[in-house]
Amino acid sequence: MALLEVKNLHTYFHTMDGLTKSVEGVSFSVDKGVTLGLVGESGCGKSVTSLSIMQLLACPPGEIHQGEILFQGDDLLKKTPDQMRRIRGNDISMIFQEPMTSLNPVFTVGNQIMEVLMIHKGMTEHEAKEKTISLFQDVGIPDPARRVDNYPHQMSGGMRQRVMIAMGLACDPKLLIADEPTTALDVTIQAQVLQLMRDIKKKTNTSIILITHNLAVVAEMADFIAVMYYGRLVEYAEVRDLYGNPKHPYTHGLLNSIPRVDKPKTAEALPAIPGVVPNPYNAPSGCKFHPRCKYAQRKCVDEEPPYVLLPGSDSHYCRCWFPVQD
Amino acid sequence: MSKKNIQSENASRNIPIITEEDVNEALPTYKPDALVACHKLRKYFPIHGGLLGRKIADVKAVDEITFQIRQGETHALVGESGSGKTTAAKTLIRLYDATSGDIFLRNFKTQAMDNITHARGANLRALRSEMQIVFQDPSGSLNPRIPVGDIIEEPLVVHGVKSRKERLERVVNIMEIVGLRAEYLKRYSHEFSGGQRQRIGIARALVLNPKFIVCDEAVSALDVSIQSQIINLLQDLQGKFNLTYLFIAHDLAVVRHMSDTIGVMYLGRLVESAPNDVLFNKPSHPYTQALLNAVPVPDPTIDRNKAIIMGDIPSPINPPSGCRFRTRCPKVMDICKEVSPPTKEIEPDHFIACHLF
Ligand SMILES: Nc1ncnc2c1ncn2[C@@H]1O[C@H](COP(=O)(O)OP(=O)(O)OP(=O)(O)O)[C@@H](O)[C@H]1O
Ligand SMILES: Nc1ncnc2c1ncn2[C@@H]1O[C@H](COP(=O)(O)OP(=O)(O)OP(=O)(O)O)[C@@H](O)[C@H]1O
Numbered sequence: 001m002a003l004l005e006v007k008n009l010h011t012y013f014h015t016m017d018g019l020t021k022s023v024e025g026v027s028f029s030v031d032k033g034v035t036l037g038l039v040g041e042s043g044c045g046k047s048v049t050s051l052s053i054m055q056l057l058a059c060p061p062g063e064i065h066q067g068e069i070l071f072q073g074d075d076l077l078k079k080t081p082d083q084m085r086r087i088r089g090n091d092i093s094m095i096f097q098e099p100m101t102s103l104n105p106v107f108t109v110g111n112q113i114m115e116v117l118m119i120h121k122g123m124t125e126h127e128a129k130e131k132t133i134s135l136f137q138d139v140g141i142p143d144p145a146r147r148v149d150n151y152p153h154q155m156s157g158g159m160r161q162r163v164m165i166a167m168g169l170a171c172d173p174k175l176l177i178a179d180e181p182t183t184a185l186d187v188t189i190q191a192q193v194l195q196l197m198r199d200i201k202k203k204t205n206t207s208i209i210l211i212t213h214n215l216a217v218v219a220e221m222a223d224f225i226a227v228m229y230y231g232r233l234v235e236y237a238e239v240r241d242l243y244g245n246p247k248h249p250y251t252h253g254l255l256n257s258i259p260r261v262d263k264p265k266t267a268e269a270l271p272a273i274p275g276v277v278p279n280p281y282n283a284p285s286g287c288k289f290h291p292r293c294k295y296a297q298r299k300c301v302d303e304e305p306p307y308v309l310l311p312g313s314d315s316h317y318c319r320c321w322f323p324v325q326d
Numbered sequence: 327m328s329k330k331n332i333q334s335e336n337a338s339r340n341i342p343i344i345t346e347e348d349v350n351e352a353l354p355t356y357k358p359d360a361l362v363a364c365h366k367l368r369k370y371f372p373i374h375g376g377l378l379g380r381k382i383a384d385v386k387a388v389d390e391i392t393f394q395i396r397q398g399e400t401h402a403l404v405g406e407s408g409s410g411k412t413t414a415a416k417t418l419i420r421l422y423d424a425t426s427g428d429i430f431l432r433n434f435k436t437q438a439m440d441n442i443t444h445a446r447g448a449n450l451r452a453l454r455s456e457m458q459i460v461f462q463d464p465s466g467s468l469n470p471r472i473p474v475g476d477i478i479e480e481p482l483v484v485h486g487v488k489s490r491k492e493r494l495e496r497v498v499n500i501m502e503i504v505g506l507r508a509e510y511l512k513r514y515s516h517e518f519s520g521g522q523r524q525r526i527g528i529a530r531a532l533v534l535n536p537k538f539i540v541c542d543e544a545v546s547a548l549d550v551s552i553q554s555q556i557i558n559l560l561q562d563l564q565g566k567f568n569l570t571y572l573f574i575a576h577d578l579a580v581v582r583h584m585s586d587t588i589g590v591m592y593l594g595r596l597v598e599s600a601p602n603d604v605l606f607n608k609p610s611h612p613y614t615q616a617l618l619n620a621v622p623v624p625d626p627t628i629d630r631n632k633a634i635i636m637g638d639i640p641s642p643i644n645p646p647s648g649c650r651f652r653t654r655c656p657k658v659m660d661i662c663k664e665v666s667p668p669t670k671e672i673e674p675d676h677f678i679a680c681h682l683f
């Protein structure tokens with residue numbers, strides 16, 4: 001049984017500008033010990049998907065319109081707020097992009113982790129402090145016994161992100177959702193944090209959903225990749241399959257158009273995907289990628305393609321009438 | 327170095343210039359096709375403190391950097407956050423006054439390199455039209471209450487293009503060139519997507535026909551698919567107008583694609599500079615190697631067990647003695663603590679500041 005199974009999730013927002021279907025029919029599953037990379041451009045619905053799983057959406061304006069979120073077989077959407085709070089503390093935890101907004105500036109970083117441990121693990125203050133210091137050690141914060149008494153602003157961005165990871169790991173979660181955990185960091189610090197997450201996964205066998213717009217970061221981290229576009233999953237595959245054999249024209253186009261640090265400079269222009277992501281309040285007909293797709297045909301304009309397993313594969317999914325031929 | 331006050335033939339830029347020999351004296355490896363250059367450029371920011379607000383220390387944001395950019399080429403500055411890239415660029419284009427050192431810009435009338443370090447008044451205004459900057463956050467630099475056409479037109483007004491008709495023509499023309507439809511003239515910046523806003527920023531920078539443009543993280547905040555479009559636009563414009571770029575970006579993949587030469591900064595110092603292929607194929611400075619090792623590659627088949635550099639960049643207020651990188655350098659030696667490594671040219675156009683060389 002999968003640890004997490006998201007089935008046909010639809011999350012909508014009712015706003016002054018109208019209804020926006022931010023997540024539309026998303027299905028995927030994450031097994032124990034697996035890292036899933038969820039990638040896509042700004043606004044495609046990555047964060048809304050993870051907030052739906054955590055049930056941290058503000059409703060209204062948000063609404064989980066349809067779907068099931070099975071965690072160890074139980075539908076999280078049927079849980080009471082109290083039950084959900086316990087699951088969030090113990091079983092699933094989340095790391096956000098900007099640690100400054102999720103750390104409270106008026107408490108020391110140590111206190112914030114200790115509080116989690118005291119509430120969710122019933123530890124005494126002394127036990128919680130010991131555990132926090134050992135967590136800081138685990139995430140590579142130098143001089144942990146002194147650092148626990150720091151306030152967030154006294155730490156560098158990389159150190160704050162380590163604190164967030166320590167907090168995410170405090171209760172030994174089964175699933176860690178990391179939403180752009182390294183986007184605000186320098187590449188050197190990003191490499192440190194990614195290495196840390198790999199080490200943790202090896203040691204604890206925690207499942208991870210890593211959300212990012214960076215196709216290079218997920219290539220290094222994930223076992224499976226899910227690509228989102230305009231609220232939908234458009235492709236899902238094992239990592240080597242996705243990079244080696246992308247089938248959706250969007251994935252294919254993106255991988256071809258990004259500059260690469262491991263390839264020499266050429267005089268040619270990048271084969272960029274033309275156009276922009278459609279307006280969230282005004283969806284194009286048929287395939288949502290058709291206005292930008294070089295393979296688009298009449299059928300693509302008329303009918304939205306289903307998200308299906310590709311013939312001959314047991315793990316490569318694609319949402320396209322005319323998958324790219326190799 | 328003697329600075330002779332020779333009147334430039336260019337009426338719009340009557341700044342004191344120096345002769346070629348003087349430049350050669352200042353820049354031993356001065357290139358005849360350079361467009362901009364700086365020599366031992368420093369920019370310190372004073373920190374005030376205490377009851378009297380006296381100066382208590384300096385942030386040594388840029389500390390004795392020397393480089394030059396050939397006309398029509400792109401020079402990139404890379405390095406971790408806080409290494410001084412933006413400060414170097416803003417000092418170079420005279421948005422900040424240099425603490426010391428010299429800045430040179432080619433004068434196309436005389437073909438000489440003018441020393442523009444201390445240009446003032448009308449000269450400085452003339453320089454503003456020759457050197458422009460495009461920032462990272464397109465929305466932060468665009469006034470939301472002013473229509474896009476007026477935003478792009480503003481530099482023309484400031485620089486005294488009197489005819490309303492001429493201004494409008496130039497605005498429409500530049501909008502077309504950067505891929506914005508002329509019917510957008512009256513719209514406000516918040517009605518545009520991130521990529522379009524960056525096009526507006528580029529249009530405004532280009533409207534005065536500058537020769538030199540600083541792109542400070544100009545494509546960094548853009549979506550993956552839009553980033554490629556804007557990179558192509560910048561390269562296209564470079565070819566069309568023979569522009570020279572100083573390109574600042576934290577994404578080394580973008581830097582490899584865009585630049586002809588690269589300077590690597592660490593805590594206000596230039597630790598290595600080299601042509602593109604040399605820097606990426608044969609990085610020599612331990613910091614450059616660490617930086618390149620840290621860059622993720624969109625290929626899951628490559629080896630993930632790379633040497634990762636530990637620690638954070640130290641404070642520029644009180645940088646480490648000797649080599650500033652020594653607190654994180656895997657190859658640190660005794661001498662590194664005592665002596666600041668001098669810059670050496672280890673092969674043509676390849677400069678490095680490290681005691682290993
Ligand atoms: N509270 C909200 N009210 C209205 N619309 C919202 C709200 N939160 C998200 N949305 C919309 O849902 C869509 C998906 O947003 P989401 O934050 O999931 O994108 P994302 O993929 O995480 O993007 P990014 O890479 O920028 O973080 C967007 O169109 C966004 O405007
Ligand atoms: N106006 C200023 N006053 C005081 N200190 C400044 C000022 N501008 C920059 N600094 C300091 O100078 C140093 C270099 O900053 P700079 O912005 O040039 O770095 P950068 O390489 O552009 O970094 P980033 O990648 O974050 O943009 C930093 O320590 C910064 O805090």
Ligand code: SF4
Nearest residue numbers: 287290293300320321
């Ligand atoms: S369904 Fe058609 S338009 Fe959509 S991605 Fe496939 S080929 Fe392109």
Ligand code: SF4
Nearest residue numbers: 649652655662680681
């Ligand atoms: S000078 Fe010494 S500390 Fe600095 S980079 Fe070279 S070897 Fe490392």
Ligand SMILES: [Mg+2]
Nearest residue numbers: 046047048179
């Ligand atoms: Mg998000």
Ligand SMILES: [Mg+2]
Nearest residue numbers: 411412413542
């Ligand atoms: Mg900067």
